[in-house]
Amino acid sequence: MQYNYGESLKDLKIKSFVEDSIIKNNMDISAIKQKTFQKIHEEERRNKRHRMMTIVAVAASILLMVGVGIGIFANIDRESNRQFSALSWTGETEVMQSLKVPVGERSTVILSDGTKVVANSRTELIYPKNFKGDTREVTVHGEAYFEVAHDTEHPFIVKTDKFNVKVLGTRFNISNYDVSTSNVVLVQGAVELKTQNADVVRMRPTDKVDISNGMFKSKTQVNPEDYISWMDGFINLHGETIKQIAKRLEHHYGVEIICDAGGNTPLYGKLSLQGSLDNVLTVINTMANVKTIKKDHVIHLVSND
C-alpha cells in the first residue's frame, strides 16, 4: 500500500507476510448471520405489531372496550402541565418515562411492546421507554384504559399504591384516583388482581372489582362501556346520584365539590366532559335544579329555591 519495501529478501518476505496473509479462520459465520437475521425479524415483528395495535386500538375503542380504571386521587399532584420526563432509576437499566395528563384532557400512549394506554385527566403514568426483563411493569395514579399487547412470556403488570393487576393480553380500565374507592373493570381477556393485603381476585370480562384501601371489597357485573366512555369524552348516567357524580368531577377536574342540596337526586343520560368544569356544572344545575356557588376554591351545590 503506501509502505515502500526494499529489494532485499528480508523485505520481500515481510511484504509477502503483510500482503498475502490469510486469517486462520475459525469464526462461525452462519451463526452470526442467523443471529443478525433473528434480530432483524424480531425488530420488524415489533414494528408491525406496533402498527397493528394502533389500528386495532382505534376500532376496539368503539366496539369491544375493556376498561380498567385505576384512580388514586390522593396521590395525584396538582401539576397541570403535561410532562414527559426521563428518570433514570438506580439499579435499573430501563429508562423510565412519566406522563402527566393536564386537567380536563386525555392522552394516548403506545408503549414499546405495542400496548396502548389511554390516560384520563390528571393521571400520572410511569413506564419504561423500552421494556426489558421478564415482566412489563407500569405504574398508574388516576384513571387509565389499557389494551395490552399479548405476550405470554412477559406478563404485563399495572402497579398502583394499593394493588397490582397482572395480565397477559387484554383490555381493561383502572381507576385509582381515590385509594378508598378504586376499581378495575375488565373488558376482554383475563386478569389477576392482587391487593396490598394479598387478596387475589381473578377477573372475567364485564367484571368490576372494587378495592378500598388495599382491600378487596366486591366483584360485580357491569357494562364495561360505562366505565370507558370517558375516552370518548362523556360519562353514561344510569341514575347515579349527584353526590356520586360530583366525586367523579372532583377527580376529573381536580377540584372540591360539596353537595349542600340535591345530593341524592338521580341523573340519567350522557354527561359530556369535553368542555370546562363551568359548562358541566351548568348542565347539572339544569338537570337537578340546583345552583353553584364558589367559596374559597370549594364548589357548593345549593338549592335553587
Added chain:
Amino acid sequence: MEDLARELLLIANGNELAFNEFMNRYMEGIYYHVYGILSNKEMTEEVVSDVFLEAWRNRKKLTEIENLKTWLNTIAYRKAVSYLRKEKISTNLVPIDSIVDFHFPETTTPLDSIISNEEVTALHEAIDELPPKCKHVFFLAKIEKLPYAQIAKVLDLSLATVNYHIGAAMNALRKKMSQG
C-alpha cells in the same frame, strides 16, 4: 463493483438474500476487528450481529455511503468499545478509557510463499509485543486493507499518528527478521 451496487439496491428494497451476500463480503474483517478488541467468541458474535443490524436499519442509505468498509469498521469499533465498557462496569472491574489490548488474528501464508511457517510465527511474536493501538492500526491496514486516511477516520486519529504506528510495526517486523 457493479455487483455491489446492485446488491445495495436490492438491500434497500429489503432483499434478505442480497443482505446475506453483503454480510459474507464484510464479515471476516469486521469479525476479527471486533474479536481483536473483545477477545471472546460469544461477545464478538453479539456485537458483529449488532453491527449488521445497524447496517440493515440504514439499508435505504447504504448507496450514499462513500466507503462501506470504513463505515462498518467505525460502527464495529464503537460498538465493541461500548460493549467492553458496559461489561467492565457490570462485572465491577475498573472502568477503562480505551482498549486494554488488541488481539491480532493468527494468519498463514500460501504454501508457495517465500516466507516459511517458522518465520510467520516469529513475525506474529513481534506483532504481539507491539502496543495495542499500534496492533489495532496495523490490523486495519494489513488485514482489512484500509487506506491510512480511512484508518484515521475509523479510529479518530490523525494521519500522522496512523503513519507513525505503521512505521513502528514495520520496524518491529524488520528487526525480528534480522534476528532470524
